[in-house]
Amino acid sequence: MLAEILQVKNNAPGGLMMKPSHPSGHQLVVIRGAGDIASGVALRLYHAGFKVIMLEVEKPTVIRCTVAFAQAVFDGEMMVEGVTARLATSSAEAMKLTERGFIPVDGRSRLFIA
Template sequence: MDFLAVRGGGDLASGTIHRLFASGYRVLVLECDRPTAIRREVAFCEAVYDGAAAVEGVTARRVDSFRECQEIWGAGEIPLMVDPQGKILREYRPAALIDGILAKQNLGTDRSMADLTIALGPGFSAGEDVDYVVETMRGHNLGRIIREGSALPNTGIPGVIAGYGKERVIHAPAGGVIRCQSRIADIVEKDQILGWIGEVPVKASLTGVLRGIIRDGARISEGMKIADIDPRKEQKKNCYTISDKARCIAGSVLEILLSEGVPPYGK
């Protein structure tokens, strides 16, 4: 049909969703019922909880049926549906399917789900699971289009910013429900308490801008990524904009669509 489906609405997937929308494509986002985005100010998946979410002037709105999708597209917005298995695609076949879950493994996407299938990151083999894979590892190959084989395996080590790598990311010191005391874009100091999981404090790993933190009230498991700090205090505005990494990946997805003859809506 004349729409694209994207599985996942986290911050990296949202960069692709935003680029495709801006290029004239009709996009349907498929999410799980409890997404756990960290950079929530730039993640369309927040519409699952709030009914709508805006990223750089583009709004995604939660829907429950394909009929509602038509209405949302007509209003110049992006429909988002809770459908982690992609059941809607059995009835309405998209022109292309992009797996942007970034789970580091394949959670059910296969080439039978659309005429063209693209996966972001590791866990997929181009030419087998999907038609194309886009590299998501920071470095020389970021955004590279893979036509045969897989993306680089996940290292678990985040990209380095201002000399800090793994220190930037905070993992849950315990399992349970988190109660956040700090908000995205707050300036935090090292060892400052950002929130609590039961009686266990969640402390800032370094001084900087709280670029992302999981939603207050989320139920999390020990060791789960729950926050992200940018050591550059002057970059507070970056909390509200799509990252360079997400934009690079988005450009590669757009290139694939155009090279495969998948035009924007109405073209």
Template sequence: MLRKTTIIVRGGGDLATGTIYRLWKVGYPVIVLETQYPLVVRRSVSVASAIFNGSIQVEDMTAVHVTDPVNFNMSETGIVPVAVDPNGEAIARLHPDVVIDAIMAKKNLGTTKSMAPLVIAIGPGFSAPDDVHAVIETKRGHTLGRAITNGSALPNTGVPGLMKGFGVERLLRAPCDGYLMPVHKIGDSVKKDEVVGYVNGAEVRSQLDGILRGLIHPTVRVSKGLKIGDVDPRGDPAHCWSITDKALAIAGGVLEVLMRWNFTD
């Protein structure tokens, strides 16, 4: 049975989707607000992909692109609606109990405590209780997933967590401005120095052997240096289609804050 507390999540990337998934699993109705061209790389496990494809299934959860989340009846469908609403205009119309900023912009793009009785931010760029009621730590390590009600998450380093000893080598970045023309798809095996795609004619090469775990959508305009792909050196294609331990740890912090708050079903 769906709980009565309505939750809006701003952002539908892979880390946001871990939170969306766990909220959905325990019965909370979740509405997701995204941009028209989401900068998601791990598209196979991001509900934001519904903007491109109309719908997406992440594990056993289905998300669909909707034009008006206000009139979408989640209690009957059990489906997560995803709407294009980068400014969060639906928040004032829906009066949610909870707003979660999972945009992962590393800065506050306009989320405030006045948006809902409970406002949670994921990652750096926010301070509790000044900007939001709680912040969830996203940096891998001892504090990952911690719920912070007095202070901020650790600052972004720009360096991804290590996998089999590889960090920044895992990332694919745009060599110039333009649009990605891929020659591989998510789940493909790639070799070091192999061409994965082109941006405005410039080659994008893998820096290691592994599985192409993420790739930005070709309709999204990218800027030089932007992260546009992710190669997983562990070599298991199944990792492309499942939510990560990091995303689920962050989701645990969100659920902790939600359970501690004074809401009644």
């Protein structure tokens, strides 16, 4: 699914990827996990201008739910320190969410599976 995201992002489905048209400070970062530590990392990257996508398992076990974007898997949306993460059901939706300023969370953790 990561390949699908890159294809959608680069508007090049099935073909060679184009050179990135964005400045280096706006690159896409994929984080495996959406617990409290990963959410803290995601927040730092987001505030630095990176587009962030988070991968999480279908039923995450999170102790500090109030500061973890993993909660979006259960509730569809989670806000931490003013930044909102939303559950994404497809790679195209994940890219649209990043463009709208959200952090997409894949609750199936399948973005690395082709």
